Amino acid sequence: MVFDGFFTQEKTMRTLEEKYINLQNIIRNYDRLAIAFSGGVDSTFLLKVARDVLLDNVVAITARSVSFPEREHKESEDFCKVSGIKQIVVDVDQMSIEGFKNNPPDRCYLCKKVIFETIIESAKQLGIDVVAEGSNADDVCDYRPGMRAIAELKVKSPLKEADLSKDEIRTLSKELGLPTWSKPSFACLATRFVYGQEITEEKIKMAGKAEELLFDLGFTQARCRVHENMARIEIMQDEFEKILQNDIRTRIAKEIKALGFSYVALDLQGYRTGSMNETLNITG
Structure with missing residues (x-):
């Protein structure tokens, strides 16, 4: 080349x-x-x-x-x-x-x-x-x-x-x-779960469909982190204004709840890799 x-x-x-x-x-x-x-x-x-x-x-x-x-x-x-x-x-x-x-x-x-x-x-x-x-x-x-x-x-x-x-x-x-x-970075959907929380095929599919919705709405990078019955959404900080537009915000909440989540939350720190590792006590 x-x-x-x-x-x-x-x-x-x-x-x-x-x-x-x-x-x-x-x-x-x-x-x-x-x-x-x-x-x-x-x-x-x-x-x-x-x-x-x-x-x-x-x-x-x-x-x-x-x-x-x-x-x-x-x-x-x-x-x-x-x-x-x-x-x-x-x-x-x-x-x-x-x-x-x-x-x-x-x-x-x-x-x-x-x-x-x-x-x-x-x-x-x-x-x-x-x-x-x-x-x-x-x-x-x-x-x-x-x-x-x-x-x-x-x-x-x-x-x-x-x-x-x-x-x-x-x-x-x-x-x-x-x-x-x-292309947005992607990691195995199992990384969306809090350590120690049971992973089920149903919830893996729920997280995947939630992220597909966010990408279809034009968000450049997105994660749906699963906390039992809550979906914690991570997007790029410079796209916060977009997600807070009333029509987009209400659509996301409605459609993600329809997948089976009871609550939908936006992570104010925004998208970052390995956010589920932040609670681990890792040294060395």
Whole structure:
């Protein structure tokens, strides 16, 4: 990929070009590669670069589960079809994973381990020994117990290895013409629940539909955090004025209550990643 002078103006841009080239070299070390592909910003960028480097020696493996909305799965399928990339879809029953429904602080570890074991097995059936996923350099700054499962299973994280941040991945994605460059960040819907609160399939779907409503109304980033029978809405602070418009506010309250919530609240701190981790006593 030639960036036509994109990186020639500033030192920071030249550094980003070096990271991009380093990522290509990291991927080039593998003869064949399976990418755990969700269709999000990071995994789409990783899959695109792997496809450019390895051509037909890369395959996308997508785990389909109740905590990832059908809209996300459809977008992942569309990208692979347009890009001519082979995609394997594996079904994972999260509700049957031991401990998952109880939602302990290490729930993500329990879930990720089963999901990646399934992906690794699927890759092996294709004769592929190396699986990579899309964690980036920013992910080391938050509480992410799922990273332990990735390390234990020896899954590769090329974006993190190349020291690429989320913003840098968006910048490169835009230059590569990827439709996901401005896509809102998404995380498994199980992250919407207070630790210790039981996760049910019904409430996962309620949270997903609430967020779909917010995105359909034009909010650029949104979360529906589940506190028993209350939906705590997180949006970007610069969109507070919009959500407080009477017609939008009343519609959101009415439609989210119709999903099964008794109360709908707006978080005055606004959207932020990992807000459910704020009550955890994490050191080190």
